[in-house]
Amino acid sequence: MIGRLNHVAIAVADVEKASKVYASTLGAKVGPAEIVAEHGVKVVFVELPNTKIELLEPYGENSPIAAFVEKNPAGGIHHVCYEVDDIVKARDHLKSEGARVLGDGSPRIGAHGKPVLFLHPKDFCGTLVELEQA
């Protein structure tokens, strides 16, 4: 069911600072910072040959990553995102398997303008999983 690894997300307190680490220290191609208010994050994508790194900073009052950044002030891997051919079919299958789909369960538009949803870390080896419609 899951396809390619679309991105690995790293949550940090300061995404501009983190971008510099990837741009100058690691010599990667770093995109511009953009606010995705409906998801409560400021995001920078780092393009890699085979996937992307999504650098995330909490944005706004109730950012879903605020608690994570508070617990991990130096930053840390927040989630992995896999592509799926049909996100509704994937969601329904996962729910039938007893997996917890976060939020109200309906896919929302993510940073790439594609439908995404999130699966509870406790059901996936302690890792927050994001699915994105390929």
Ligand SMILES: CC[C@H](C(=O)O)C(=O)SCCNC(=O)CCNC(=O)[C@H](O)C(C)(C)COP(=O)(O)OP(=O)(O)OC[C@H]1O[C@@H](n2cnc3c(N)ncnc32)[C@H](O)[C@@H]1OP(=O)(O)O
């Ligand atoms: C712009 C969109 C972009 C994109 O790619 O398109 C994004 O990816 S936006 C990313 C930000 N949005 C989200 O993360 C939405 C889904 N996340 C959530 O709903 C919450 O973060 C949630 C439910 C995963 C965690 O909620 P909270 O931070 O309030 O922590 P809790 O105390 O409720 O956590 C319960 C339990 O889970 C563990 N936990 C929390 N976050 C993670 C994580 N990132 N990875 C692994 N485990 C996590 C936490 O430690 C608690 O475990 P416990 O053993 O009970 O202490």
Ligand SMILES: [Co+2]
């Ligand atoms: Co993501």
